[in-house]
Amino acid sequence: xxxSSLFFIALLSVSHSATxxxxxxxxxxxxxxxxxxxAQRLEGKTQQQLESETPPEFANLDFLRTIxxxxxxxxxxxxxxxxxxxxxxxxxxxxxxxx
Numbered sequence: 001x002x003x004s005s006l007f008f009i010a011l012l013s014v015s016h017s018a019t020x021x022x023x024x025x026x027x028x029x030x031x032x033x034x035x036x037x038x039a040q041r042l043e044g045k046t047q048q049q050l051e052s053e054t055p056p057e058f059a060n061l062d063f064l065r066t067i068x069x070x071x072x073x074x075x076x077x078x079x080x081x082x083x084x085x086x087x088x089x090x091x092x093x094x095x096x097x098x099x
Contacts, residue, residue, distance in 0.1 A: 027094035033070035035087035038077060047075050 037050055050071050058064065077086050 024095070027091050027098065030066060030070055030073075030094055031087040031091035033067065034073045034090045035083045037071050037074035038081075038086045039083045041074050042079060042083075047071060050074075 040050060041047075051068070054064065054067055058067065073090055074086070077089075081089075
């Protein structure tokens with residue numbers, strides 16, 4: 001009984017760790033893309049330019065939604081932030097909303 005309880009707890013822990021890792025990877029992707037689009041925004045690109053430059057090979061629905069989210073987030077920050085600040089804020093917010 002004790003061994004099976006330990007196994008169950010270990011299994012839950014591994015499952016939770018995998019879920020957290022997947023959420024972190026998704027948040028890292030969103031934050032990284034947002035930072036890249038923010039930098040391009042600071043260079044003078046418009047939101048429409050960034051949206052139209054999405055390569056067709058990325059046109060699967062899930063990734064396209066992530067790109068759209070990152071572009072929208074990039075244009076929601078004031079231009080006085082650094083790319084790193086934007087990435088950190090997006091990542092922290094994403095992790096917070098994953099919980």
